[in-house]
Amino acid sequence: MDYSKGTIEMARLIAENCNSCQRCMKDCLFLQQYCDDPKKLFQQFLAEGLEPIVPYSCMLCGRCTVVCPLKLKLDEAFLAMRQDLIKEGLPLKQLKSVEMHQKLSTSKLFTAVNRGEAK
Numbered sequence: 180m181d182y183s184k185g186t187i188e189m190a191r192l193i194a195e196n197c198n199s200c201q202r203c204m205k206d207c208l209f210l211q212q213y214c215d216d217p218k219k220l221f222q223q224f225l226a227e228g229l230e231p232i233v234p235y236s237c238m239l240c241g242r243c244t245v246v247c248p249l250k251l252k253l254d255e256a257f258l259a260m261r262q263d264l265i266k267e268g269l270p271l272k273q274l275k276s277v278e279m280h281q282k283l284s285t286s287k288l289f290t291a292v293n294r295g296e297a298k
């Protein structure tokens with residue numbers, strides 16, 4: 180998997196600067212489930228990549244950035260990984276249902292147009 184320069188740069192910024200204080204982990208079940216601390220997680224990403232389920236499990240809520248003393252943007256890095264992964268096709272089988280939902284919900288067949296009250 181080839182990640183973009185921007186994604187790698189974001190990950191490197193976190194891997195190099197995170198001081199493992201774990202403040203961001205206190206309220207984040209995603210981080211608690213997938214890492215000991217973000218520094219190690221992003222180091223792992225740079226060394227060998229991550230399973231797609233990892234970036235796709237971040238809720239992109241931004242809470243980590245709010246509590247981080249360095250204001251590191253974990254959510255932006257996970258989103259960038261997702262954007263790179265999607266360019267290579269659907270990275271998770273669970274997304275198949277979303278793809279179908281998008282096709283159907285934007286189809287003319289199921290779209291109603293409200294033209295307002297006729298006079």
Ligand code: SF4
Binds near residue numbers: 203207237243
């Ligand atoms: S943006 Fe992701 S990593 Fe940060 S607190 Fe929310 S779920 Fe956790």
Ligand code: SF4
Binds near residue numbers: 202
């Ligand atoms: S709050 Fe910031 S510095 Fe502390 S572990 Fe999380 S990302 Fe690293």
